[in-house]
Amino acid sequence: MTDVRDDLNQVLDQLGQMGGMSSEKEAVIITMRDQLDSLIRNPELFSRVIDSYKMNVSALGTWIMQVIEQPLQIDAIYFTSPDTPAPSHHAGLFSKLAHEAKKLYYSFIIDYNVIGNVADASEQSETITVWIGSGRDQANVLKKLADENFTYETGINVNVELVDINTLLQATLAGQGPDVALGVANDWPMNYGLRNAVIDLSEFEDIHSIQDDFFESAWEPYVYQDNIYGLPETQTFPMMFYRRDILAELDLDLPQTWDEMKVALSVLSKNQMDLGMLPSEQTYSMLLYQNGGEYYEENGIRSAIDSEEGIQAFREFTEFYSDYTLDRETNIEQRFRTGESPIIISDFTTYNNLMVSAPDIRGLWGFTTVPGTVREDGTIDNTVTTNGIYMPDGRTSSTAAVMMEGTSSKENSWEFLKWWVSEEAQTAFGKELESLMGAAARYPTANRHAFENLPWPTRDYQALSAQMENLRGIPQVPGGYFTWRNVNNAFYRTVVNQNMAPREALTEYVRYINDEINHKRNEFNMDILTSP
Template identity: 50%
Template sequence: MEIAWNAADYSRADNSDVRMLHDYEGQPGPSLYTGERGGVEWTVDVPKAGLYHLSLLYYPVEGKSSTIERSLRIDGYLPFEEAAYLQFDRIWGNTKDELEQDNQGNDLRPKQSERPGWREAVVRDSDGYVREPFQFYLDKGEHVLTLSASREPMVIHSLKLFHQAEPPTYDQVKQQYEKDGILPTTGILLEIQGEEAYAKSSPTLYPLSERSSASVSPYSPSKVRINTIGGFNWRLPGQWIEWELDVPETGLYKIGFRTQQNFVRGIYSTRKLSIDGKVPFEEMSRVPFRYQSGYRNDILGGEDPYLFHLEEGKHVLRLEVSLGEFAPLIQEVENTLLNLNAMYRKILMITGNSPDEVRDYRVEQRIPELLDVFEGESRRLRVIAERLKQLAGQSSDQEAVLRTMADQLDEMVDNPDTIPRRLNAYKTNTGGLGTWLQQAREQPLEIDAIYIASPDRKLPSKGMGAGTKVKHEASTFFSSFFIDYNRIGNITDAADQRSVTVWIGSGRDQANTIKSMIDETFTKDTGINVDLKLVNMGTLLPATLAGQGPDVAMQIGNDLPVNFAMRNAAADLTQFSDFGTVADRFRSSALVPYQYSEGVYALPETQTFNMLFYRKDVLNEIGVDVPQTWDDVANLLAVLNKNHMAFGLPVVAQAPDQWTTLPPNSMYATLLMQAGGQFYRNNGLESDLDSKIGIEAFKKWSEYYTDYKLEREYDFANRFRTGEMPIGIADYTTYNQLTVFAPEIRGMWGFVPVPGTVLEDGTLDRTVPSGGSAVLMLDQAKDQEAAWEFMKWWTSDETQTGFGREMEGLMGAAARYPTANIKALEQLPWPVDDFENLKAQFQWVQGIPEVPGGYSTGRHLFNAFYRSVIGQVEPREAIMDSVQYIQDEIYNKQKEFGQLQEQGGI
């Protein structure tokens, strides 16, 4: 039975950007545009009770380039937890059909752009644990279906409730071939290059360059050639790649792939194969690609290959990442991990972080279900480990983690009195289980070519012999003597061309992306060439002193611009007539660290600040709310201490070496700024930390560690994941880490603005300091106008948005770019509710100024903290001693660089 209805026939829209569209993108009749917030309801009359699948015919309209997310409620309720996280893919492809090369003869990675089209998607599990589409039980009668948006807009034409038949087995299909008289073809071999993919579900699935093997095509031992697709980027459940096939003759074919799967041992990478939107037979819903070093030919079915009936003409072949037979096992381990973490928190509430080894806590009596849970989870882990061994065909390190955890659980069941002293090992093993869970979900596979062949044809094996491998290694070795790996993309070769030399100190992926954007837009539009070099930024100062530095340095720390400016080594950007317009791209707080002596010596690239992260489930368990003020924090600390849990304040850590500038601790800066204090007075000639406000802020900061015993150094992500630190203040980019690092607690946590200080008028001051990176023009730049054009281009709305999306497309959500550009930040793919919280905190961000000698502030503030907290020196005395050192250093630097005379002394 099938029940279909038009999306335009909705019964209600709740706070949603909804509008009607007619004959949209070739789809006749009305369609419904739904924005990235609010919900839409449809009332559906179901004539017969039963289980139904749900599908949507949708069009992914332009948004922020991320996956579309919706939640589904039926009659006002979530039918099950997974229905809160439904995903609908965007469609991506190469922007240009032909590959381009730089002037060194290297292929350039093709840029990915959206290729939207109408697609029908059946609602399924975005995590991949449930292989089949979701089924919803509906009674006979009227029901209300509600789709609520959490990220990205989409256009919906129609919805459908139906029952999707399961694909037949290969034996059934084979019998049908014989019955219909379908015969194998002969003498046909089609080769489709992997990098020529027709469409992908993500911009991360761009074609790759493989230089480690001579078996790929096209091949070069010295030049960059785009010749494969997939790899580690193609690893997450639900990601798919499609290729277009042009079959010359109707009949039966075998299908093979030239692949490399040297990523995961112990388990295998699994793919679901479909042709023209349908799985040909049941075995293709879980195609295994086992581990092997190097490239090989994988024929579906092995020595007795599966045969596929293909009609003459064009077809679309899709491979989709699937967890296959591992899906239920991984889900079981996730459930085990959640149960073990819950037990860990309960034990922690009794014993604390450092149990007394000679005390009998009797945890098994105070937590009656403890031993039953341990015994049940141990049994479950052993069953999973045995099943993994069967699937892999051998023992592996994949099952070792599970057996180690099971062994410890058994020992704790046998000797309950040892549980408290085993707590650290227990925590370590559950952390290992979490890492296993993350890695087991990853199913990478790299594809060089796809073969559609008659059963009588052999697949080519060029480049796989031992002699070819030796020749390849020798060629790459000799080529390495002549290639400058520091130079990225096009190189300026004409002496009369305007050019800018730019140094970047981040990774090669970032450098390649930036260079590609430079060649595509900046050089093309301005005629100015950019020589981009990937270097260690520690060489910037000596290179500048030697006259060998760049014109522009990118992604440098907050402290460098003023240090260069006081030495007349950085260019004052206020000299350019359009500086004011460019500065308006950023919040004024982002420019503060780069201001010196009425000039501005850098433009902000990134700007980061703290947010308050909290575990919703744990705070509900202990019955507390998210704190709004520091008084609320004090009350919360009492509850957390009672339950032996911790509150995380920004880590108080020493600089890794004497050459690294230690910024002032962000927690102290928060307390200081919320109280109306400042770091420097008298135009930066003196430290203001010895003021009444500065001393009171330091005292309050120290007391969190002396009176409340908070920890100074810790791994926030790990402790937040287990729930022993269910709330803490951390840099907002921690959000990206948690999204990828701890998928098992998705939906159980959130972040909000930091607690504030109540002002006299009753409002809350939530001020936080910011950090970040900048782009700097050196004073020795030969063509400062050209360098300024580059800096304007790089910090522009379009470039920053494009780079942010490219990096997230390249490396996933963990690489979400914390741009300082206000408009660009709004265009990055944040979930709506989370971005609203981020924007609320952004209103309270302040920059910390940099002054000559200011590098001593963070270091001496750290020393004062340790004298007060560890040395038990009275806080006022500790900070006053340190301020004297800071004053001396500022005075010496001001004197050295002539600032005292210019500003009239102190």
């Protein structure tokens, strides 16, 4: 600790010499150095401050990457003779007042949501409005690609607006919605479609020409009763991440099945380690499908998770957090980085975060397919789901592009949607984002051909390809939002309160799921379940 503290002091001295003054960029290093100082004086404090120590180490790793990749920003360059002082770069009081007055004035006449140029009103018949809610960098890249490629080839202008996509419902009700919305959550298209808020894309005859560009699992949440309410945009799924160095030290092989994982858990537990796997919908649905279960039966008229396969999956799901005491709420990425969880099951986009924020373990970890369940024929079922709505960190695991019912340019909007989800557009968008924002912005496109074109290392792409062969989607049905909510309720009755057996808890809460499905189907004049 003394050596590391001295190294940090040396770094601070060098930064001071280069910059000529201190800055807020040094705060992370100073915090880490001061904590080391206190620990050097009294090592017994370590057990009390271990959480903050790990956070500081993580912050320091992030700082290193930011410093390495920081851009060069220049406001002005002055060429002067040695005896001439450079102009002052400090604005005077009146200059500041004038600048603030201009900002106030332009805030009333400029729409800051609009990205790039805006088509003239005279071109309205050949103009569509596209809403995107993912971020300004993404919106800028989209606008650039649309202008250079789509508009150039078709003559259709695209006005891109950066909005909070959660306002789409209010805007639709007010008649102020866009023609096309991108990045909507995977449970929205079906729910909007039943309420005639988005267009059924199956009415376009050439939709079948693009279906093979995606895995069948990518379509599942957007298709209901032969209606297609959205196009797959992004698609993610879980992978198993592992620390090569720690597993080698423990002489532990990578588990291929859940039975092997339980054996590995006993080894990890003896070494004060555990598996990082949060109780999310993706975790539960992975076990459900691997056990041969289904979410719904009879075209979504009732829940099927109370079948024997579903109950077995739920029992296995709860045992990980009751019998094996896995953490239910924790930062598994941080625990993976510190080595407390040398194996984690997490969305594959965790790869992007680790590549950027964990330089201290670069080269010491990898990822592969998730453990599976052994079938009767001896093969291993590694099925995972691609669109669990509720993820532990609040993200939505896959998104869609939809055409709003209020559009006045159906054909133009359809041309844009086809272009947007095409291999060429998705490849260009992914590469532009990564060149602009770094590896953390690697785009999880749902287009299988575009995914192949992204700059994945060979070994990592092979692991992803192996998992892609075993993907399932979670179907969306009226009232389906009640499914995971009540599975989670049953989980807490079983694991947290410990006052109900898994079978009893799941059976009780499935009744609430079926009641809500009945209620929604009745609302939309569909057949309902007449017997429990």
